[in-house]
Amino acid sequence: MTKVKTGLSRKLLTRVLSVYFILTLIVTFGQILTEYLNAKNHIESELQTLKNTFSTSLTRAIWELNTPQAVSIAEGLMELPIVEGVQIRDENGKYIADIGRTNKQALEPVTTGVMKDHPGGTFGYSFPLIFEFSGRTSNVGDVTLYSSIGIIFSRIEVGIFFLIGNAIIKTAFLVFLFLNAFRQMLTEPLSELTQQISEFDVDRPESSKLHVHIDDDNELKLLQSSYNELIDDLIDYKRRLKLTQDELTDANRKLDDQNIFLEQEVAKKTASLSKIMLDLEQQKDELIVKQRELRQENENRQYIEDELRKRNTELAESMQTLQLAKDQLVESERMASLGGLVAGIAHDVNTPLGVGVTAASFLQERLRNLHQAFEDKKLTSKTMTAFLSEAEQTTTLLLSNLNRASDLVSSFKQVAVDQTSEAERDVDLKVYVNEVVQSLAPNFKKTDHSIDIDCPDDLVIRCAPGVIAQIFTNMIMNSLIHGFEGMSQGKINIVIKAEDDTLHISYKDNGKGLSENDLQRHFDAFFTTKRGKGGSGLGTHIMYNLVTQTLGGQIEANSEPGKGLSYDITFPLRAV
Template sequence: MAKVKTGLSKKLLVRVLSVYFILTLIVTVGQILTEYLNAKNHIQSELQTLKNTFSVSLTRAIWELNNPQAESIAEGLMELPIIEGVQIRDENGLHIADKGETSVQPPEMYTTGVMQDHPGGAFGYSFPLIFEFSGRTSHVGDVTLYSSASIIFSRIEVGVFFLIGNAIIKTAFLVFLFLNAFRQMLTDPLEELTQQISEFDVDRPESSKLHLHIEDDNELKLLQVSYNELIDDLIDYKQKLRIARNELTDANRRLDDQNILLEQEVAKKTASLSKIMLDLEQQKDELIVNQRELRQENENRQYIEDELRKRNRELAESMETVKMAKDQLVESERMASLGGLVAGIAHDVNTPLGVGVTAASFLQERLRNLHTAYEDKSLTGKTMNTFLDEANQTTELLLSNLHRASELISSFKQVAVDQTSEAIREVDLKLYLQEVIQSLAPSFKKSTHNISINCPDNLVVKCAPGALAQIFTNMIMNSLIHGFDNKENGQISIDIALNNNEVVVNYSDDGKGLSKENLERHFDAFYTTKRGKGGSGLGTHIMYNLVTQTLKGSILAQSEEGEGLSYEIRFPLSEPKVFL
């Protein structure tokens, strides 16, 4: 009997131990990595703690131009076990101290605390030095503290060796346990089973039954019983085969008799088949005629398909024309919105400018009277005091109204430029939203509607500000025109938050809301509830396209009749910067 090259039990053992070794390796590596990251986070926390310890003395030393003291502090920091390098720069970016293992820093000064990784496994914490004097702050320089992976490994070295040793001991014990178990329960019984099966004798099957020394009632015991039952069945089949062979001999004799009768029947069937062939020839001719008719029908269908393709091309050209017309209508809607903004701002600017012109005319008249009194030598102290009081009041009135006009024009200028441009820049979201609302102030001047804003300070987003201005303008004007129709004191709430590098805007009003049917078509182009009353149906469609295409975000509208309307807008914050 040929021997197998690799036994089943050996293959099974190798696979089990391979899976266990891989899992043990993955778990051990994961534990080592966790220890490394925990140690690194701890060292980073210690570096940030050093900022509170040394920043005050370093700031004062640099403010007083005491560079030797700054270098002394740097040398003291180098004595700490977690520090491998120290860089201290003044407000001009020049190095006051550069100790140990450091990296090249960017020319820009750090304005906030930043943790950075550097080549070669090093990492550092950079923070600004700010000096406060008489309520004012001055940026006098920055500091970078360096540490490295070697310090981390020195902290976790004992733990790593313990994890590796523990994994090796457990693996060795498990290998020994599996080897014994597989040999006793699988390898030895299989060898005995193979040996007895190889001694099988076809002529004497009753002596080839298996007799294994297996005490447990397992699969091998079941295999022995099934094999012995198979031997018993084989003995029965041999007896039945002997009987069947005799019966087959008798059957062959009868079969010869039947063959003679069959040849006679074949001759009769051949005559019938010749007649059938003649019928088939006739049917073939009919099929050829039908094939010609089918070919003609296919040609007619091909002509109809060509006509349909031509009509489809004409329809596609018509759809392209309709799309261009739609885009032009959308752009016209944006310009119309900006035009309405211009009219409102112009009216509000005329008021302070008119007051300023009146105040300037009054001041000119009083100067003319003072000049006349001076020429006539009739100028008295009382007249001079009266002129000074009136001039002071007039200039204050003139400055306050000119300042108000300047604020209105400045807000309108930024919003108007952004709405006509798609340039991308960094925008302080809260301040920009206030400018947009200020530019819409003329629309709310004759009403008592209120707008409340809840937004984090110094939340800077990088996007096209014109899109933001258009979105908030459309939402606010929709609330004013549609939601607050026949309502005197409406309330608008704008809540803005930052969630996982994503800006979330929740806008809501307490207007009359929308029905379920109108809400389903709320963002459709040319759909409006003010048809024939000045509504174009493009405001919400423009807003949807700006959110989904320009800002790469999503917008969801919710409303019930009498319960107001709310929007949830989400868009990514490409480069978030929150100044602390």
């Protein structure tokens, strides 16, 4: 019998123990990692707690320019076990104190408390120093407290040793238990079964049955029973094989008789087959005629397909021409919108500029009179006081109107550039929507219409701003031209909010609304209720394409006659 190089029980034991060792290593490492993270969280919490302990005294010391006291506080913090480094900077980013293990900080001042990991195994908590005076707050500097991984390991050192020792003891006990169990339950019974099976005698199968003492009713006992049943089946097979051989000899004799009968039948069938072959030859000639007719029909069909292919090519070229014309019309609509914006802004800027020119002329005249009085030595205190009062009023008027003109031009410039550019940038949505509304203000100048915007502060998204400007411009101008026609006091409500990485825009006016038939065609290209009155029918179509294609979102319009028109717009936010 060939000896097995590696026993089944040893392989099974090796795999079981390997899996257990791997799981033990993973669990132990996970427990150590958990201890490490818990200890790090506790230290970070302690660093944040230190802010409440000394931030007030340190803020006052920096405010009073008491640098020695600030350095003394920093040295006191270094005495704490969890602190390995302290950095104190003033509002200009200049270091007042830099003690222990620290890292170079960014020049920008710290505005909020932040926990940050640093190279070299350190991490720190940075927070600003805010001084309150007369109801006002002022940032006088910032502080960074450093700790390290070494401090964390010093806290969890005993726990790590306990976890490793516990894992080693459990592993050793389990190895001993598995070795003993595998030897008694698997290795010894398998060896005995193998020995008896190797002594199998083909000529005497009755004496080759297995006789192994197995206490448990397990797979090995089942294997022994199955093997013994196989021996019984083999004995029965040999008996039946002898009977079958006798039956086969008798069948061969009968087969010879049957062959003679079959030869006679074949001769009869051959004559019949010859007649069938003549019939098949005639059918073949008829099939050749049918094939010729089918080939002619295929050639006709091929000609028709070629003609259809030519017509499809011509139709595709016509569709490309129509798409190009449509794109040109869309671009013309955008330029027309921008042209209307330019005209409105130019008219609105003329008023503050005219007031500014008048104020400057008046101030020039008063300066000339003052200079003349000075030359003629007639300058009195009363004259000087009157001049100063008039000059103050004039400059105030001049600055307010110039600032107003500057705001109008700035809003127009930003919105106009965005409408003609597809470049993406970070956009503060509330500020930008207000700029778009301000650029459209000349269109509402002679009306009592109002626009209410509800948008969270500091809602920053990344997109092409021209898309946002075009969408809001089209919605607002659509309300002004169509919805508020014949109305004296129209109202527009805009609500913007972000939920679950999705931006929601709700737009609603109290205009005259749309009928159900017009609402169904609202986003169709070239559909307008102002046909022949300057309406192109592309405004809402452009808006629909910008939302669904450029922003990858959805837009839905709802309206009833006399109840205004509303838009619900959603599109996914992109990371800033």
